[in-house]
Amino acid sequence: MVDRVKVLEIEVSQPLTGFSGLEGYNSIHGLVRSNGDPVGYIDVPLCNGYCSASAVRAVLLKTYSDKLLQLMLRRNLEAPFADPRNLENIKVADDTGNPVPADNILVTVAVCTRDRAEQLRDCLTSLTRLTYGNVEILIVDNAPGTDETRKLVLSEFPDFRYVVEPRPGLDWARNRAIDEARGEILAYTDDDVLVDPLWVGAMVRVFQDDPAVMAVTGLVAPAEMETGAQRLFERYGGFGRGFRRIWYHVDAASRADPFMHIGAGKFGTGANMAYRRSVFGKIGSFDPALDVGTVTNGGGDLEMFFRVLEEGYTLVYEPTALVWHRHRKTFRELHVQLTNHGVGLYSYFMRSARNYPRRRRDIIRFGLWWFWYWNIRRLLKSYITTPRVPRDLIVAELRGALTGMTRYPKARRRAEQIRAEYGAESTDSTTVGIPEPVRPE
């Protein structure tokens, strides 16, 4: 119970309260939100499981006064400044502050899972609370070993669609979702995630706002920080990518930084991403040689971010599209996860260097730089100063990186085998929930 941290939400449009009854926790890690828009994290120490509202307020104001003001302005700019001196004139769209998009776009939420029924239940429960109404939820059961998932969905979530994807590998499952989805927008999340009620709505707003946007990623916050491994993962960088909305677009004609989009990890992660379904017709679907369930163990999401940008489309990071991720609880799992990060990242580099010859030089240069900057330099530094994270994790990621440089060809052969084994398109699907799946045009 040493050093447990309680993860909370602090909504500043509500009166601030203190927290009590948190015996056993050392401090709170609060995600500050202003009318749903994430502002940032604050850490407030607890004393005997208690902290006062004024302690929270003091930390909040000290850290985020500017940011809160800016968010307020941004919202106020949504209506014309008819008479700027009159706050009454500024209309706020609804009580959450965000204009609720017209629900005329059907969104398919795809949850890819394998044999984790307990976690999946929480994830699906959170999906029933979305504020955006026009959604279709699709559970893709990837090469299941048991029929737990099937039973869970059928008995507790009869409104959700359930399909089985027998080809093992997360990207096979993601591609299956592309085939099955009926929505114009396809949002992906994982089974170890709890989604925020505003999640889909915030993404749809970005897609609606700008027809050029083809992909949206969002903030991934920690759902809990109960164990040392979970806290360490957040300190290691976590999955969050900041609290500012960022537009990414690669301008091929400009002399801007050619490496901008190669370090694709900064755009987000596969636990929280959405695409216009039409984009897959233009740039192809996920590469089944990548990601969990194959020897590469990751990188499928990064590769898709890279491809979207490289092919000249726009990707937006929208922090309001928020999900809560359950980080791995034990050090052993964390160790494996970081090794897989290394493998996945370098497999993605190899894959992209192979498929984009004109970018090969840039990718190799960036890959080498990253290897030096992230894997080697940190390791060397850890011998000189006290490292921020234990050295064995740095070593784990380094080993992963070295492995990753060689795995892709093997994974590719394996994907070809699977393709041959199951035929080009899997047909033995089991769809329940909604009868008569309509094939996309």
Added chain:
Amino acid sequence: MNTPLNNVPMAIRSVDLSSTLHAIDDLSKYPACRVYVFLGTRLLGMVDIENARQSISPARLRDAIADQLGWKLSSLLMGDHPYQPELSLIEKNVLARDTAELSRLPASVSVSIALATFDRPEQLRECLAALCKQESPRRIEIVVIDNHPSSGLTPPVVADFPGVVLVSEARQGLAYARNAGFVHSSGDIVIATDDDVIMPPDWVEQLVAPFERSDVGIVTGNVLPRELETEFQYLFEAYGGLGRGFEEFEVGPPWLRASRRRAAPTWKLGATANAAFRASVFRDPKIGLMDEALGPGMPSGVGEDTYLFYKIIKAGYSLVYKPDAYVWHTHRRDRKALRSQIYNYSKGHVAYHLTTLLRNGDKRAVFRLLVELPRTYVKRIIQRLRGHSVYPVSLILLEIRGNLAGPFTLWRSRRRVRREGRSEFPLATDARASRVE
């Protein structure tokens, strides 16, 4: 000059917050966009967006405005907030601008616009068209000074605009031309401007409004770039451009003598591409007209306007900078023009300081020239080498060369003025006698 500038050409657009924000389209040529943000006629500031040749959605525009102009907008929003008495006091006393001010100057006060031109008929036509659309209750007289009458390019353009007065000034030099304009203007207020600008319809009213106070002798306005299509136009803006920011300020005689050691930076007060003067100051024996030895067209480059500001403020008047009275200026597009402009500015800067030293005995000029200037150059070169600025070292060296040439060119200019004679008010009280109608 091979600086990699990723954001050139830059599109220039403006938005008005008092109406709904729309997406900015047609940016397929532009990797970046500079957006001037208005609230009605009030110019709040500008935001730069790197849009990578994509159109900018309203949400992105809002984000950029809130991020880059946040504090400015918050002062507008918080103005009457009932729970923030201190804030609203600050707003009232410090940040607010009196909007009623505009109507206070009596309509009987007349205005002359003295527009100097040198063989640019196309631009002159656009400028005159914009001037003819001014909305003002007062009498506005437009005087065009042709500084190169022998080319014959200007008269046909002026002939197309009835009521516009044409004056010829054969002696070359912008100071001669401006002086001719001041001499031949009959208005109570004289506005000086150039042929390469265009202005919005409320420009005159915005610019003359501060003259309601009797101590105001000069009002200068903002100069915005009309386009940033080339690297050189962008660099000219980066060099400082002609605008002086989005905040109103005023200076007076105490400002001029604030420091015993440091010269008052009159070159930061604005430019005569957009400046208005109380006409009576030119007949003041302590002030007189512009010093002909300074300014474009003379070997000494520039400095005629700063020296005039210097004299007027020294005589006891104040200067008001009015950012809402803005004009759009077409910076010159090519590299040669940028280099010659920067070279001239550097020569003129030295010439101006020497003039204050020689004519007014202002010893602060010595400190400026021998200590401050060298120090700034060293700082700027270090900044550039560290990568903190995009301004090329070659241009800094050019500035230094210009500075070194300053004294000699001033001497040459003065000799030329002695040869060609000074501008004077005609002895006859009716200034119109020598006009070419």
